[in-house]
Amino acid sequence: MNASQAEKANNISKMKVSDEIVIEISNMNKWFGHFHVLRDIDLVVNKGERIVICGPSGSGKSTLIRCINRLEEHQKGIIKVDDVELNDDVKKIDKIRSEVGMVFQSFNLFPHLSALENCTLAPIWVRKMPKKDAEELAMKYLEIVKIPEQALKYPGQLSGGQQQRVAIARALCMEPKIMLFDEPTSALDPEMIKEVLDTMIELAEDGMTMIVVTHEMGFASKVANRVIFMDEGQIIEQNSPKEFFNNPKSDRTKLFLSQIIDH
């Protein structure tokens, strides 16, 4: 993270978090067949929070955020998003999905549509927005992620970092209340990581509620207001980034931090 990023990030970490609860997860459990991936998860997210989830691979962090927009189904416990409980009701799920944006590790852009069409598709068909308005909206967000000039290109013509920024713009076009990031920089080259993190920092500045699964500890320590460490499907430790990195309580966390800082 460079100087300007660090300065911005410093301002972000001082931002206030509201009392309004947007996500409430209580005693949630999930199994893949016999494998108990998520165990007794309790998590309350307030509006405007920037939460970073970290942990070793296979610890269930991606699965946890994928449960929040029902890409994965949980078997026990309660997940409430924006006061709506997630269950088998397809209508509720579609409504929640339109309010929760998601960014994937592998971008998952629609390769047969241009960057602009990727962004306008959901506003047109889910929000029933006229095509012209949707295009204006899409251009607004493509400008925010700083690639308006790539609007008419297809994903295959864009670099990894540009693709991920289009993916962020696509999610933002639904004007979501919450953004979920599932290892957004893990598939990128080092130079491209920066442009994506810059975009995410700007989002945080605008007060977006964000849950980010990432290995970018620099980002976590400067942007997050809360860091969650997971292992074996459980939340092992959660704390403010300062406390988390400087003064970890559990042995498992200490081991994890020592391993990633060694490199």
Add this chain to the structure above:
Amino acid sequence: MESRYSFVRKDIVNEQPPPLTQAGLTGWLWRNLFSSMTNFTSLTASFQSILMVFLTFWLVYFCGGLLYSVIDFAILSAVWSDPDGVKRQVCATVKQGGELPADWYGACWPFIFAKKKFLIYGRIPTEELWRANLVYAGLVLGMGYIIWEKGQGRKWVGLIMLTIFPVASLILLTGANFEINNQLFIWTGVLFAIVFILGFLSSRNYLGEIFEQFSILFNFISLILLSFFILLLLFSIDYGLAPIDTLDWGGLLLTLLIAITGIVASLPFGILLALGRRSDMPIARVLCTMFIEFWRGIPLITVLFAASVLIPLFLPAGADVDKLLRAVIGIILFSSAYMAEVIRGGLQAIPRGQYESASAVGLSYSQSMRFIILPQALTHVLPGIVNTFIGLFKDTTLVSIIGIFEVMGIFRSASQDANWGSHVQHATSYLVAAIVFFVFCFGMSRYSMYIEDKLSRENK
């Protein structure tokens, strides 16, 4: 101090033409012909080169000979006209009572010209041919306009070709004015009214949550019932057209009718079956899998025999379904099963991330299928889809065995005509049949290659 490697260029090299072995016709010939037969640097290489020379000459000789014999049969030795109207004798050798030399073997075109009407329209009465001509004209104009890329509103023309055109064609070709049982009318109407009201109420949420989920299904069924009702109505009207029996339809008209109906219907059915087979709902999955495996497991000939012989046995007396209609339905079901498997292959090639990101932006199942998954899946399997279309087009020849006279059936019956009986009658018939089928199948194949090329250019 100057190093050993220092170098400065003094004379500039101008651009020069490539050697003869690289560019133009000579280059092509060199690369594709002579480069493999001019290597004499070692014993084995020389041996190979000599072998290639022989092989090349033999291939040229063989293919040339084959081509010449076809041209000779179809053009050079062929009989082109029958000025005296002697029919059989015009294509007969001296021994057979004609005037041609004893070893003559060539196409008998007057025979084909004489059967022209039969080949294009079947046994439709001459004074009613204008109706078939209208259908042909509509088909050529409509399809031509859809293929012509600069055309305005091609979507609407496509819609007309899929809805109004088939109905109008069937009315023209049958003459409509069917006597339709009043009860059928009433029942369809009543059923439509019930389902429509159900759909209306449930979409406005008057009937509770459970019904609301099915409102789309209700609307869909009521649309089908309404279309059926309108069709019944349209076909019961007297347009003043003389009735033509479907068994009098024939030749190219019938081949195109069966093939196009099969192609147009099997694609949507195939898509639905493929989606059903990959569905999370166990009942839909099992039903679709059973359907596909059943129709793939029996030969088309069996299906056609069953349609022509077995089904009438099970129908109640008086309820007669047209034989051609039965055969067409059999073909549609049969090819839908094949189509479903081709499309399933395409669906499986779409990465899971596409489904996930489509859901994550809030698209419903049908929206994500329509805008994200199917456009990609169908593009991937376009060669397979066209392969199935071409297969279907050629499979229509099988209906001739149940007494429906499409192109092959017409040729077979025409070549039985004793008035034209000669030793080249069959060969001429089969040559023309081969040309007809080749033109259509090759056309489809080239058009699909063009579309593939266009799609891959657009997405890059």
